Amino acid sequence: MxxxxxxxxxxxxxxxxxxxxxxxxxxxxxxxxxxxxxxxxxxxxxxxxxxxxxxxxxxxxxxxxxxxxATLPDSPCIAICSTAQGDPVCKGCGRSFEEVQHWPALDPFEKRAVWHRITLEGTAWRFNRYAERGGRS
Known part of the structure; x- marks a missing residue:
């Protein structure tokens, strides 16, 4: 654990x-x-x-x-999931295949750790070319 x-x-x-x-x-x-x-x-x-x-x-x-x-968006998903196409890390949100698969079972602290990591990395499409889907303008 x-x-x-x-x-x-x-x-x-x-x-x-x-x-x-x-x-x-x-x-x-x-x-x-x-x-x-x-x-x-x-x-x-x-x-x-x-x-x-x-x-x-x-x-x-x-x-x-x-x-x-509770006021934050739960998932970083922007409905462009490349893990469904076999990528080990989603190009859309930046989560690993395992993180995407197990997301509903993660507790708030685990979810925030993932959010923190993908935000720091900033390589997912949610942070650049599809930022409007991720809630950023």
Missing amino acids: TRQQIHVTDLEAAINWWRERRPSPDNISAAPEVRALAEPYALLAVSRATLLDVTMLKPLALDAWLAWY
Whole structure:
């Protein structure tokens, strides 16, 4: 079994998402969800790490992260699947054949790890020639 981890960029995105939804009334205090996510974010910053073990999240932070995650598109698929034609990596979305095949069974942390990898690689068509299908304009 792989370790469930959250990338620092996802923590930051979740914090910013919550800050937009629950802004500080006095520009000093933060919403409970923001505070809950800020603590593990600070731990990553202090240790200069990029990945956080999910087990390090307190329940409120996990719930806040999962609420943010629920707003994201589930699959990177852009309906151009070259793995169906025998490619080991899909030209459309950048996932491996195994990732495409097992996607429904992956947990949110595994899915975000795949999203992070394919975004960094940036070679899939969803990031260039068919970006509009992937939701980018």
